[in-house]
Amino acid sequence: MPELHIDNLRVEIVRKNIRTLRLTVYAHGGRVRVAAPLRTPDAAIREMVLARRAWIEKHQTRFEAREKPIALEYTSGETHFYQGRGYTLRVLLTSGRPWIELLEAEQTLTLWVREGSTQEQRTKVLNAWYREKLKEQLPAMVRQWSGVVGVPEPAWAIKQMKTRWGTCNISAQRIWLNLELMKRPTHCLEYVVVHELVHLHERYHNARFWGLMDRFLPGWQLARQQLNAVSLGSPTGPDAC
Structure with a gap:
């Protein structure tokens, strides 16, 4: 998948037939992905990511701190x-x-x-x-x-x-x-x-x-x-x- 490196962020880029930029931070590993209209220049993606840098970092921190699931064996005492x-x-x-x-x-x-x-x-x-x-x-x-x-x-x-x-x-x-x-x-x-x-x-x-x-x-x-x-x-x- 194409990527952009913006400061110390690695951003996955998916170009598709949509009208606006869509930014997602994934819970698994805090991955960052931008879905972009087909002809959007990299500069526009970079500008949007930098503008939302604080939002990205907030969610990455939240995902890292989130309560992790406990492996259950379905035995007495759990x-x-x-x-x-x-x-x-x-x-x-x-x-x-x-x-x-x-x-x-x-x-x-x-x-x-x-x-x-x-x-x-x-x-x-x-x-x-x-x-x-x-x-x-x-x-x-x-x-x-x-x-x-x-x-x-x-x-x-x-x-x-x-x-x-x-x-x-x-x-x-x-x-x-x-x-x-x-x-x-x-x-x-x-x-x-x-x-x-x-x-x-x-x-x-x-x-x-x-x-x-x-x-x-x-x-x-x-x-x-x-x-x-x-x-x-x-x-x-x-x-x-």
């Missing part, structure tokens, strides 16, 4: 999170169907599995439980916040995402929520729901978008800071654009 609270995992054997038992008072999460179950199988059981819990909460939450934001209630779906907490397909009127949100405090889930709903008003993260966030969800910055401080269980995380 800490697993649900709605922002840590629970001690207990792995017990059952001859029946695998299932999960959450005991808030004891702060334990019991994973009932068959003898000889693999780490992958245990992961699937726990993720299926997280998915069901998220499915229980989302209908009322999406309905409530759609009314607050003033948009028709969209379709929604859940998936495991490596780089984003949520996405919005404006043309399809559908929002996607990351399964990992079930491990975070409820106000973080609400922030992502509202964030994606606001995209039905405004596609871009511009002044109008953040003004709408201020109107509908005052104090949203705390949830955003908390989510930005977390790596999404992979070397890549939410990138800065």
